Amino acid sequence: MALHDDRKEYTKGILDDRCLGVDPLVQFADWLEAYRNTGAEDATAFALSTVSSQGEPDARIVLLKELRGRELVFFTNYRSKKGQDLEAHPRAHALFFWPALERQVRIFGSVARVSDQESLTYFASRPVGSQWGAAVSDQSQPVASREAMEERLLALSTANPNGVPRPPHWGGFALTAHRIEFWQGRASRLHDRIQYQHRADGTWSAQRLQP
Ligand SMILES: Cc1cc2nc3c(=O)[nH]c(=O)nc-3n(C[C@H](O)[C@H](O)[C@H](O)COP(=O)(O)O)c2cc1C
Numbered sequence: 001m002a003l004h005d006d007r008k009e010y011t012k013g014i015l016d017d018r019c020l021g022v023d024p025l026v027q028f029a030d031w032l033e034a035y036r037n038t039g040a041e042d043a044t045a046f047a048l049s050t051v052s053s054q055g056e057p058d059a060r061i062v063l064l065k066e067l068r069g070r071e072l073v074f075f076t077n078y079r080s081k082k083g084q085d086l087e088a089h090p091r092a093h094a095l096f097f098w099p100a101l102e103r104q105v106r107i108f109g110s111v112a113r114v115s116d117q118e119s120l121t122y123f124a125s126r127p128v129g130s131q132w133g134a135a136v137s138d139q140s141q142p143v144a145s146r147e148a149m150e151e152r153l154l155a156l157s158t159a160n161p162n163g164v165p166r167p168p169h170w171g172g173f174a175l176t177a178h179r180i181e182f183w184q185g186r187a188s189r190l191h192d193r194i195q196y197q198h199r200a201d202g203t204w205s206a207q208r209l210q211p
Contacts, residue, residue, distance in 0.1 A: 009187050009188075010102045010184075010185025010186055010187065010189075010191065011102075011185075011186070011187055012101055012102045012185065013101065013102065013103070013184050013185075014184060014186065014192060015182055015184040015192035015193075015194055016192075017208070019182070019194050019206075020194060020206040020207075020208070021206070023204065024177075024180040024182070024196040024204055024206075025067070025069065025070060025177070025180075027182060028067070028105060028107075028180065028182075029067060031098070031101070031103060031105060031182070032044070032064075032067070032096075034101060035098040035100065035101055035103070038098075038100045038101065040098070040100055042061075042063070043098075044063050044064040044065075045061050045062070045063055045064075046061065046062065046063075046064060046094045046095055046096045047059045047060070047061055047094070047095040047097075048060060048061070048062045048074065048082060048092055048093070048094055048095075049092060049093040049094075049095065050082050050085035050086055050089065050092050051085060051088075051089045051091070052081075052084070052085050052088060052089075053084070053085075053088035053089075058081065058082070058085060059095075060082060062074045062075075062076060062082075063075075064094075065122065065172070070109070070176050070177045070198070071174040071175065071176050071177075072094055072107065072109075072174065072175045072177065073114060073118075073172050073173070073174050073175075074172065074173055074175075075119070075122060075123075075170070075171065075172045075173075076139070076170070076171075076172075076173065077134070077137065077138075077139035077140070077167075077169060077170050078113070078169045078170065078171060079138065079139065079140075079169045080139035080140040081139075081140040082140075083139075083169075086111050086173060090110055090111045090112060091108070091109070091110050091111060092108075092109065092111045092175055093106065093107070093108050094106075094107040094108075094109075094175055095107075102184065102185035103182070103183060103184055103185070104182075104183040105180065105181070105182055105183070106179075106180070106181040106183075107175065107177050107179070107180050107181075108177070108178055108179040108180075109175045109176045109177045109178045109179070110175070110176050110178065111173050111174070111175050111176075112173065112174055112176070113171060113172065113173055113174075114171065114172035114173065114174050116171070118171075118172055119166060119170070119171030119172050120166050122172060123165075123166035123170065123171075124163075124166070128157075128161075128162065128163040131163045131164050131166075132153055132156050132157045132160070132163075132164060133153065134167065134170050135156060135164045135167050135170075136149060136152040136153050136156055137149070177198065178197070178198050179195065179196065179197050179198070180195070180196045181193060181194070181195040181196070181209070182194050182195075186211075189211060190211055191211035192208075192211075193208065193209040193210070193211055194206060194207070194208055194209070195207055195208075195209050
């Protein structure tokens with residue numbers, strides 16, 4: 001496979017110096033909306049990077065379910081690998097890649113569980129199939145076979161055709177942004193990068209980075 005021959009020019013947008021003065025969360029919301037409007041599938045998906053108690057990095061895709069202020073909310077199983085990593089190191093990195101717009105956003109921040117009430121409300125709003133699936137999955141644990149999981153699902157769905165209560169180990173995390181970097185592809189690999197850092201006084205500092 002001659003991967004080194006795969007080349008393209010990035011020409012779909014610019015990030016000019018006026019962006020240095022904007023609120024990065026407004027900018028992020030604008031970019032997310034623009035990407036959703038392209039009709040891309042899983043437009044809210046991002047790679048969530050964590051670090052284990054052994055110091056090993058790991059990453060996986062999750063879905064952004066809410067953006068409020070500096071918080072990015074996603075839902076998962078608290079006993080999963082990512083849940084354990086976040087217990088050990090409550091800091092994470094969210095990476096969004098929006099190829100149709102030649103954009104990338106990197107968000108680093110601290111992570112905390114959302115309230116039980118918020119998790120209950122969100123769980124109850126999910127389709128019953130998703131509720132059953134979440135309830136029967138010991139996420140990230142080995143299982144003897146697919147059939148074993150399907151039997152558990154069948155038993156649970158037969159006994160609870162209208163859905164199940166939220167398992168206590170399933171819920172949301174909120175990542176509070178401390179650093180946000182926007183990347184816009186440009187011609188000749190002279191891409192635009194603007195990085196924002198949250199200050200203790202609640203404002204953001206901004207600087208342009210070399211590509
Ligand atoms: C498009 C897509 C969306 C996903 N969304 C979620 C999600 O919102 N929450 C979640 O726990 N896992 C989600 N997953 C599955 C995770 O990538 C991962 O396989 C799972 O959470 C187990 O990760 P862990 O073992 O590192 O905890 C998604 C996967 C894909 C490909």
